[in-house]
Amino acid sequence: MATDDSGRRTIGAVDKSLRVLEALRSMDGATLAELAEEIDLSKGALHTHLATLSDHGFVEHRGDHYALGRRFLTFGEYVRNSVPLYRAAKGEVDELAAETGECVHLITEEDGLESILYESFGDRAVGREFFLKNREEMGRYLHYSAAGKSILSQFSEAEIDDLVDRHGMPKGTQHTITDREEFKAELERVREHGYATNDEEDLLGIRAVGSPIFSPDGEVLGALSVSAPASRLQGDRFTEDLPRIVKEYVNIIEVNLQTGDVSV
Template identity: 30%
Template sequence: MVTPQESKPNNLVQTIERVSLILDILGQNPQGISVRDLSLKVSLPKGTTHRLLSSLSYLGYVRQDPKTRNYLLGFKLVELGNLLLGQLDLRKEAEPFLRELAERTKETVHMVILDRNEVVYIDKVEVAHNPSGLRMASRIGLRNPAHSSAVGKVLLSLFSDEALNQFLKEKKLSKRTEHTITDTVQLKEHLKMVRNQGYAIDDEENEKGVRCVGAPIYNEAGNAVAAVSISGPAFRVTKNMAQETLKKEVMKTALDISRRLGYRGGR
């Protein structure tokens, strides 16, 4: 089955489009932004921008700093976003396993799903005091390309030919670092290998200095619905480490979670 790319509706509601743009811009301004500056950024008259903001503000999607009068993102978004996260059964089931994995390996553990052919982080477990004190820049809700991450590649490796071609058609393989696989043929070869191994390594392909190992989580029906990964600084997560110990740890955790979801395969 092919997850269809959400095509641009020909009758996109103008207000919704504008609101989305406004929220994106507010997200980029942690200290808030004035009506004037915002109106310039969205190329709308001040009056129009203000009307949209006051409606959004009333409903909680936006808030206004009483001192600076700047507008910021509102907590309604936190409410809805975490409501959605809380509705993911997968997350509830997986959490203890993720914690355990983080504890054992002392590295950061992520769980992701695929949404519109992109990786979305739906959980993250960090150990309180990891050896180096380094913290991953990742955040729950963050999106990453599939082709440059361990979790993404391991999920892509289980795509049907049809779905993979669809993916390649709609996404271009952006070069995130010098190690990113940006060639279609090369990626296809690589994915074959990943599929056979049952895990993927992100060898500084998404972010310089960060190496990850990822494995797929299957549901009862045997479909890969998510992926787990261990991420860490490349100097600690060496290639050897990844291919030896970490690979086993991640695969075990992924299988445990899959079993928990009713998966019956995997030997």
């Protein structure tokens, strides 16, 4: 039995197995020798962890190469399907992507970072590979996405300060807001207008519009956003038309959450 930084008792063997899984994910698979260089465990101990994880389907072993197992797919789908927001919004996300032809994102917040719950790509969607790759990351910053700003607009000033203290405000591009007070002013505009914008702050050449999604009790659950090439989001399309469309779909999702209408 071990303890973590907060003094809670933890199980050392489980912690080591999780470290093995994290390493396999970050290394995109590895040999036993490569893992031994990455993790402070002997090859014998590593082999024991890998064999146990393999027996349960969480690791696949091909030749001398180890990789994450497909058992995670069933766990991931179970977790996502258990989230009411996903069940209420999936169909609307697909419809919005079909209507706009663009990339549509359903985002939640987890530990002050962005968690992608679902995405759908219309027939004119740009940046698909970039967004798909983002799904593999543990959590992206909220301050430079339209969906992230939408969620953060519902945080208190103390919560914003705590988030910035923990994660900072790194640049996504030269257009990213990195000043704390300027960002708070931006969030005030989001609250006033009911939607947020991303003006090439995450990826150059891409703009986005997002709006927060609330539970029947008024709690912010996540956000819906649409991203598209900046050349297609100009003038009223960026500041009026797309914000109106996104908020219409948010309204439907919020009704679905109240009535229990689901799309999966």
